[in-house]
Amino acid sequence: MKLTEALMEMEQRLEDMLKEIRDLKMHVYALEQQNELLLARVYNNETEDRGYNNLQKLYKEGFHICPAQFGGIRSEGKDCLFCLGFLKKQFSVDTTREGSK
Numbered sequence: 001m002k003l004t005e006a007l008m009e010m011e012q013r014l015e016d017m018l019k020e021i022r023d024l025k026m027h028v029y030a031l032e033q034q035n036e037l038l039l040a041r042v043y044n045n046e047t048e049d050r051g052y053n054n055l056q057k058l059y060k061e062g063f064h065i066c067p068a069q070f071g072g073i074r075s076e077g078k079d080c081l082f083c084l085g086f087l088k089k090q091f092s093v094d095t096t097r098e099g100s101k
């Protein structure tokens with residue numbers, strides 16, 4: 001009986017840890033996407049479009065991509081003005097990109 005309780009407790013702790021790891025994983029993923037986009041902007045190469053698409057996808061999946069709450073979950077999937085502004089800014093940068101053919 002006691003052992004069963006101990007095991008159940010351990011199971012619960014592992015589940016909590018797993019949940020934490022998943023949250024962290026998504027946060028790291030979001031940061032990696034942002035990093036990729038920023039690197040692309042620094043070097044102004046073709047991966048910029050991919051970085052933008054990844055961020056857009058991330059936003060659609062319900063995560064913040066705005067600097068203030070980056071990687072956080074958008075509550076109830078509500079639109080975030082900062083995220084939308086960030087996306088728009090990235091997009092306008094993309095369309096006005098000049099130079100390298």
Ligand SMILES: [Zn+2]
Pocket residue numbers: 064065066069080081082083
């Ligand atoms: Zn946001």
